[in-house]
Amino acid sequence: MSIAKTGLTFLAALVLHVPAQAQQATPPKKPSLTIIDANGKEVKVATYRFVEGTRRLGWLAPKKEQPKQEEPKKNDTTGQPPRQTSVAEGPEALAFREDNSTDYVEGVLTLIPLDNIRAIEFDNDKKVMTVRVAGGAKTEDDIVLTGTTRFARVNKLSIEAEVDKGEMGVASLKYQGGIPRGIKAVHFSDPKPIEKPKAGTTANLTLVTRPKTTAKVTELKTLFRTESGEKLFNVLTFKQTLKIDLGKIKKLVAADDQGSDWQVTLKDGETETYVLLKSAMLDGKPAQLQGLVGRVPAGYRLFPLHTVAELTFDE
Structure with missing residues (x-):
């Protein structure tokens, strides 16, 4: 076979392979929404984004989304670390x-x-927000949660969507929930049943509420924000360089109302009061404590430390 023919064969194979690569890189299509506006009118949208009321679960980012760094520049004397090109x-x-x-x-x-x-x-008269989480294929399997919309910055939703207006063109509209005269509902097409929490040790968190309430979660971890995004760890850090594995803790009691001083009882019976470090070095990198994260039937619960009065674990 001639060199020219071999080259043409290689190029043809490369061209045929490109569409497959492009197809693999295509992100999954978002579910369409049906928005019920303040007047009860149904509006179906396929192109949209949430601009308020959501956040990313950085610790669940696939490995392929992990941030990359630029290659160090030759003869660089600035001492600056390579710049990150993305965040998971x-x-x-x-x-x-x-x-x-x-x-x-x-x-x-x-x-x-x-x-x-x-x-x-949204029940705008009662100022209540209800979330229905798919617990299975049928609506009777749904997990139903409620919360108030009475307070600023609490349970507010804002969606920017493209809406087809026929001959006039496509309009970019904003739909808001949790406010007076806000939308009545958002329905998601084809929701996936949520994965059930794994069986394991139950953590009991007594919250700073009146009266006090207890939240139960499994798979409890500490959530830290690092330069590469959010990560889960299994330790709490205290002054000066103390690191205590959650698996060694029997009981944790807040010794002040700021979430700073904690009375720690270990499983071996030792009890001491330590000062929590919210900034620490983990895996050789600076990390900022965000709180405790655990699994619940509807997803995850994030507990900032100042909201917790006491933590115990079921044996």
Whole structure:
């Protein structure tokens, strides 16, 4: 076979292979939405984005989304580390404040992946937001959560969507929920049933509420924000360089109302009061503590440390 013919064969194979690569790189299509506006009118949208009321679950970002760094420049004398080109984001989730999520502005959040939500409903007269999470294929299997919309920055939703106006063209509209005269509901097409939490040790978190309430979660971890995104760890850090594995803790009691001083009882019976470090070095990199994260039937719950009065584990 001649060199020219071999080259043509290689180019043909390369051209044929490109569409397959492009197809693999195509992101999954978002589910369409049906929005019920303030007047009860149904509006179907396929192109949209949430601009308020959601957040990314960075610790669930696939490895292929992990941030990359530029190659160090030759003869660079600035001492600056290579610049990050991206930050791992993870799936988008509704950031929901359930009833009894404490009275703090930054209270306990229930994080529900959008892929698992069947509907979000607003009762604007009673100032109540209801979230229906697909627990199975049937609506009777749904997990139903409620929370108030009475307070600023709590359970507010904002969606920017492209709406076809026929001959006039396509309009970019904003739909808001949790406000007076806001939308009545958002329905998601084809929600995926949420994965059930794994069986394991149950963590009991007594919250700073009146009266005090207890939240139960499994798979409890500490959530830290790092330069490459959010990561889960299994340790709490205290002054000066103390690191305690969650698996060694029997009981944790807040010794002040700032989430700073903690009385720690280990499983071997030792009890001491330590000062929590919210900034620490983990895996050789700086990390900022965001709180405790655990699995619940509707997704995940994030507990900032100042919302927790006591933590115990079932044996």
